[in-house]
Amino acid sequence: MTCLKDSYKSSIWKLVVKSDAKRIRVILKISKQLRKPRPESTVERNIYRKARKILQPFMPQIYLTKRNINGRDLWVFMEHIEPIHGRVEYGPQHFKQIIPLLAKLHAATMNERFAKQERVFRDWLPHHQSDEAKKERRRINRETRSYLRQAMKVPELRGLLKPHEALLRKLLAKGPGYFPEVTREGLSVTHGDLHTENIASNQLNNPNWQIKLIDWEGAKYAPCWYDLVYLVGIFLAYRREWQEEEEAITERAVRLYVDEMKRHGIEFKTDGMTLYRMAYLKRILERGLYLQLKWAVTGQKEAKLLPVYLQKIKTLSGMLVK
Structure with a gap:
């Protein structure tokens, strides 16, 4: 032992x-x-x-x-299946090993397919559209605006936030019901925490890794695109060495995901890249910005992603918000 x-x-x-x-x-x-x-x-x-x-x-x-x-x-x-963390030099090239399993999970538990199994998950699996979840998003929206006001009083944060303040206030005032298209296009069981310590395989020498997911604490019934945002977008937000290639990497990942979902009988009505961008901005405004501002103001943790999120909000809102 x-x-x-x-x-x-x-x-x-x-x-x-x-x-x-x-x-x-x-x-x-x-x-x-x-x-x-x-x-x-x-x-x-x-x-x-x-x-x-x-x-x-x-x-x-x-x-x-x-x-x-x-x-x-x-x-x-x-x-016993070993996490891939530390066993490979993990990078965007490995998304193609993981996305097929992710699409299979989402397709198997999406919309009416989930309804057939709902009794199994009833009363314990968090639901994105539940009254409790909506109440939580309203609370986070209020607190995000509060932390933004507090951050603007901190000199070292004010310089970072000032160029984005007007846009942030405008977007947050519209929340928390951002981009309903992301929800309408499909809810499924999502893992919610897709990083290398929660992705496992005993066959890394095989072109087909036969991936399994571990540590399901963050599982929810939520928009399926949230998992792809975490797998691709949040990973690239931390690993800025691929910044110049990010758009091309993301397009390949999204195209593979859409194709795999179609193979399992799920077709999206909205363009895949548009849905991905909506989901990414939605997740930042619903929770990511809140955490980064909270950590920056309280010093609870290092707000590593705050500059990245601010730039993402500017770029994505320019593409999506009329």
Whole structure:
């Protein structure tokens, strides 16, 4: 047994199970029951317990789940698959390995296909169109405008924000219901946190990596394009060495996603790049800008993406907002 991770909310162990001449590597994930359970922890617990038959093609095989261990902990024994983080020099060239699985997940759980399985997800999977989610977006919109006012009083932030202030105020005043087209074009189960530590494969030497997704705490029933924005847009926002190629990289990724969705029977009425740009700007205005301004004002974290988001808002709003 080897402990891979231990925190206040979970522990992850790698086990080697021996039987006769066989050696099987297994991951044991222990979800600890907190005094005040966090919504995302509840989501992941239910993904493993209730939705594993539906989502099994997209995550490691779940061998066994046991509830109420040591009180109310959940133990999940699952297939051992290594995250790709640190095992390859990850870059935009690898999007083509991941997007087909992503499209398959979205197509399998979109709109009327989700409705047939809704009873499995009812009462625990966050829904983008729920009253609670809409209330949360209104709260974030108010607080974003508040943090913007506070940031304008901080000299080192004022210089960064001043050229964008009028546009930000104008856009935020229209929120939080940005670009309804993104919602109308399709809601599906989304992973919500697509980075290399949550993307796993045991076949990196094979052209077909046979990707699986792990750590489903951020799963929601939400616009399908949000996952592509995270996979492509947020990655490129952090990795500015591809800045000059970003548009071409994004167009290739979007074209592949649209083609894969069509292969699974889903066709978008709106142009793919337009939907991607709408979803990207929508996510920034709904949450990304809020977090970056909050961190900049409070010093809670480094607001690394604030300059990038400001430029994105300027560029994308120029393309999309009349």
